Amino acid sequence: MSLSADEIGIVLLSLKVALVSVACSLPVAVAFAYVLARFEFPGKILVDALVHLPLVLPPVVVGFALLVLFGKRGPIGAWLDQWFGIVFAFRWTGAALAAAIMGFPLMVRAIRLSFESLDRRLETVARTLGGSRIWVFVSVTLPLSLPGIVTGIVLSFARSLGEFGATITFVSNIPGETQTLPLAIYTYTQVPGADSQAWRLSALAVLLSIAALVAAEWIARRQPSPARNART
Amino acid sequence: MIAVDIEARQGAFRLEVAFRAEAPIVGLFGRSGAGKTSLVNALAGIARPQRGTIVVNGETLFDSARGIDVPPERRRLGYVFQDDLLFPHLDVEANLLYGFHRAPRAERVIEPGHVIELLGLGSLLERLPTALSGGEKQRVAIGRALLAQPRLLLMDEPLASLDVSRRDEVLRYIELLRDDLHIPIVYVSHSVAEITRLADTMVLLSEGKALAVGDVDAVMGRIDLRPQTGRYEAGAVIDAVVAAHDVDYGLTTLHFDGGEIIVPNVEALVGERVRVRIRARDVSIALARPEGLSIVNVLEGSIAAITADGAPIVELQLRVGAAMLQARITRRSRDELRLSEGQRVYALIKAISIDRRSVGYA
Numbered sequence: 106m107s108l109s110a111d112e113i114g115i116v117l118l119s120l121k122v123a124l125v126s127v128a129c130s131l132p133v134a135v136a137f138a139y140v141l142a143r144f145e146f147p148g149k150i151l152v153d154a155l156v157h158l159p160l161v162l163p164p165v166v167v168g169f170a171l172l173v174l175f176g177k178r179g180p181i182g183a184w185l186d187q188w189f190g191i192v193f194a195f196r197w198t199g200a201a202l203a204a205a206i207m208g209f210p211l212m213v214r215a216i217r218l219s220f221e222s223l224d225r226r227l228e229t230v231a232r233t234l235g236g237s238r239i240w241v242f243v244s245v246t247l248p249l250s251l252p253g254i255v256t257g258i259v260l261s262f263a264r265s266l267g268e269f270g271a272t273i274t275f276v277s278n279i280p281g282e283t284q285t286l287p288l289a290i291y292t293y294t295q296v297p298g299a300d301s302q303a304w305r306l307s308a309l310a311v312l313l314s315i316a317a318l319v320a321a322e323w324i325a326r327r328q329p330s331p332a333r334n335a336r337t
Numbered sequence: 338m339i340a341v342d343i344e345a346r347q348g349a350f351r352l353e354v355a356f357r358a359e360a361p362i363v364g365l366f367g368r369s370g371a372g373k374t375s376l377v378n379a380l381a382g383i384a385r386p387q388r389g390t391i392v393v394n395g396e397t398l399f400d401s402a403r404g405i406d407v408p409p410e411r412r413r414l415g416y417v418f419q420d421d422l423l424f425p426h427l428d429v430e431a432n433l434l435y436g437f438h439r440a441p442r443a444e445r446v447i448e449p450g451h452v453i454e455l456l457g458l459g460s461l462l463e464r465l466p467t468a469l470s471g472g473e474k475q476r477v478a479i480g481r482a483l484l485a486q487p488r489l490l491l492m493d494e495p496l497a498s499l500d501v502s503r504r505d506e507v508l509r510y511i512e513l514l515r516d517d518l519h520i521p522i523v524y525v526s527h528s529v530a531e532i533t534r535l536a537d538t539m540v541l542l543s544e545g546k547a548l549a550v551g552d553v554d555a556v557m558g559r560i561d562l563r564p565q566t567g568r569y570e571a572g573a574v575i576d577a578v579v580a581a582h583d584v585d586y587g588l589t590t591l592h593f594d595g596g597e598i599i600v601p602n603v604e605a606l607v608g609e610r611v612r613v614r615i616r617a618r619d620v621s622i623a624l625a626r627p628e629g630l631s632i633v634n635v636l637e638g639s640i641a642a643i644t645a646d647g648a649p650i651v652e653l654q655l656r657v658g659a660a661m662l663q664a665r666i667t668r669r670s671r672d673e674l675r676l677s678e679g680q681r682v683y684a685l686i687k688a689i690s691i692d693r694r695s696v697g698y699a
Binding site for chain 2: 224226227229230231232233234235236237240244245248249
């Protein structure tokens, strides 16, 4: 099937939103995962709950909260606009922000799990061998947690591609600006006689998801797995 | 030189240790739960004691009163753990060089090429840790610690996760690096055999306290410490020189200050110094030189001390020349032979009771 210019635009926009949301949330998620996995501090439960909130709240509520906070007149939105000229409201960047927030708990969970399952004595050895905390994190903790980080990226990417509720509430459904794949499919289902377009876009969504899964599997297989290199 | 005076609490366990030790190899000996690992972790800077001081080679690493707590990466103490803990994502070469690259350039005295040759790692460099045997892994771990240019090597039960046949291999390498690189070692073990074979000075830990500090043969020889040093394994340690090999029978004659003893083949050259451990339970006593006996080692000496309590088993200390031997016999034998201090007796030792693990390079 050949794609129309509109369809290509929708797919590219969706990919852009998902990639930017993953790229921007990854460092933050790694930091949160590390702090939650390694440190005990007062209020840890609160931080943990806050991170998980998007997972349990109705997405519309998240979108509404974003609208209130990051809207043109919202406290954060107005400030960002005034000082940095960054605007989220009704822009594709807003869609990326909504996707990042919704995918954040999935990303943090996967990465935190791999930090927690790491044999911490390996980090201790690295310290006794002269590695500073930061160097040990970069040279031992991160590479050994790579499978969890890849999982986190894939989950959050998939979640971003499928984001609907928070996005439509926060940045509305503007073709060419905020109309990602799910929003476009929804739009077609609301128009009488546009079923075939909805079908085509749905098929595209399936293809994209499968491609993401295959890519993740390929990356995971490239990891030097201890089991595969074992001498028999 | 190590000077430790610390107090550390870990839940209900309380470590309160003070000692000074100066030797090529200091043995830290004690049953499991005695506080050996807690002490080594405090030395390495992994665990922070509540109070006290730790000084290694004249440098204060920890002093609670002065607020000094040098972080582990700047203590420069190589730590070899019970498990090898090699980095699974790095090959052998990258593992070896991990600490080397972190050491200041001017202080890189121990060369990778030298360590690789010394520990026989040349053919393993490109392998991942999972493709190594237990002994090979531990050798790489030792090499990795050495290449970080440590001032002192901490070894916490480095043989514990190896099977018996591999232990000897690693022990030989530890002796080699002691003689070749002259790095002081703190060797932690609950094995009398390993401590007596390797260590010069030992610290006996029990329930978080240092019960005794001193020369290995002196501490091992103390009858009052038997509950800690273990009755089964207790014995004397003798410094000897290889005098001759009997290739035909596969025996080696060793010279020591009290005479000669014959043991199963020792892999050492004539003239090399070795250290032999003779367990007290392997030594029998005779009043006259026996005839028609399969036991090849008959040593004349005198009883230096004898326990006099009512226990069914009696401990004897025997002076044989300048060396001290120990024997364990039943109280009944003591009474029937009417043994007393100062008496001339013959110590009988079966050659095969001194196995290869009992002989080490001095």
